[in-house]
Amino acid sequence: MILSTYIDHIVFRVKALDRTERFYNALLGEPERAEHMLIYTVGDTRLFFTTAADQADLYDKENIGLNHVAFGIRTLAELQAIETQLNSAGIAHSGIRIDRYGLKEYIWLDDPDGIRIEFYLRAE
Numbered sequence: 001m002i003l004s005t006y007i008d009h010i011v012f013r014v015k016a017l018d019r020t021e022r023f024y025n026a027l028l029g030e031p032e033r034a035e036h037m038l039i040y041t042v043g044d045t046r047l048f049f050t051t052a053a054d055q056a057d058l059y060d061k062e063n064i065g066l067n068h069v070a071f072g073i074r075t076l077a078e079l080q081a082i083e084t085q086l087n088s089a090g091i092a093h094s095g096i097r098i099d100r101y102g103l104k105e106y107i108w109l110d111d112p113d114g115i116r117i118e119f120y121l122r123a124e
Helices: 017-028 076-089
Strands: 009-014 032-034 037-042 045-051 068-073 105-110 116-121
Touching (some): 009 017, 017 037, 017 045, 017 076, 068 076, 076 105, 076 116
Parallel strands (some): 009 045, 068 116
Antiparallel strands (some): 032 037, 105 116
16 A cells, blocks of 8 residues: 555646636635646645646546545634635635535535535544
């Protein structure tokens, strides 16, 4: 078994970096920038966004591949603050819901390319 203590990075291919940056800045703040790339840091994990070479197909979370990314939240107050932040930024989202499997609170939303993002309460 390979033991790792964290996910180092996740790479996303997107249609347009400018609209991706506007969306994720509202969620995660200002990114680092490299040539043709945005880099956001969440905990110990880096999220890289680059422009897709082939933009013919639209992303579909129900196909093979990534279904969604869930950011861990430690308290209900933090989740409520995220809901307020999303509302202030005019970003459509699910509102706070209860996960039917884990019975935990969460919020989901889709980024401009349709990639599902969650903020999931995992209290310590």
